[in-house]
Amino acid sequence: MTAAGFRDPSPRRSLTLFRAFLREQRDPEACYALLARDAADQVEAYGKVAGKVVVDVGGGSGHFTREFRARGATGILFEPDTGELGPRPPAATVVADGYLLPLADGSADVTFSSNVLEHVADRDTFLSELVRVTRPGGLIYVSFTNWFSPWGGHEWAPWHYLGAERAQARYRRRTGKAPKHTLGENLFAHHIGPTLRHVRARDDVSVVSARSRYWPFLTEAVARVPGVREFATWNLLLILRRCPP
Incomplete structure (x- = not known):
């Protein structure tokens, strides 16, 4: 199911993101600032982040963390590669691996991971760590390019x-x-079918939504069609809810 406030995004939004992506090499700041605003809007379809702890795992130079902070969240960036941080990482950035986050169980209201999963060898351990640091009832946002x-x-x-x-x-x-x-x-x-089967088989999360992150229409429908989804989805977005222990 989807959040009550979520609607399929518009073709105009998809086109705007695609044009920004084409200019990424020339103007990365504008590209990633736009992507951060769009991702934060997707998270807030499930509840405002103001006053909440948002953990950004693998967020690179910190565009997502800055956007969540601008919306009133306590945003914390965990990035393992110092080369990705850039010259001005957000204050209180932590250099840490997503396999072993220096956080207590249930520390985050929202755990956020954008386009990181395709860069980790052990998908299941990475997802388990995102789940571990999320409080019961909290939201887990994971997108990746299959x-x-x-x-x-x-x-x-x-x-x-x-x-x-x-x-x-x-x-x-x-x-x-x-x-x-x-x-x-x-x-x-990593592929969509095995990833969906893995998260659906877990007893510590419920799948709120599995859909294309950028597709302009029928976003959940395209992710339900075996075979076709591996090509047409482009980028899978998973919205998970942490189950009570």
Whole structure:
């Protein structure tokens, strides 16, 4: 089910995000600020964040954390890669791995993870840690780019459909530099079907919504069709609710 206030996003919103994505290399600040506002709106479809503790796991340079703080939340960024933090990370940023967060059980009202899951080898342990630090009744937001998405290979997409090694070699020939991502090292082939089966089988969370993050219509319907969803969803958004112990 979805939140009472959630509606399928508009084609205009999807087009605006896509145009910002095309300008990411030239204007990353504007791109990620827009994405942060959009993600915060998605979270707040399930309740305002003002006065709540929002834990941003793997949030890079902190755009999401800043947006949640601007909306009145106590936002805390946990990022394992100091190279991703940029020159001005948010105050009180913690360098920590998402597999082992330095937080007590049930510390967060909202645990947020945007486009991190495809960069972790052990999907199940990562998700378990997000669940552990979320209070009973709290919200868990997880989105990721699945492997068969048109952007599954990241900077060497869509050539990943022809194989990772071939796609990475093409990227090196075309750009004269090594790609940022290497399959099996910092990019992993996670799929929607197995991920949905995993979260639905857990007894510590309930699945509130599973849908395409950017698709402009029938967002939940496209994520329900086996096979098709692996290509058409582009990016899966999971909204989970922490169950009481």
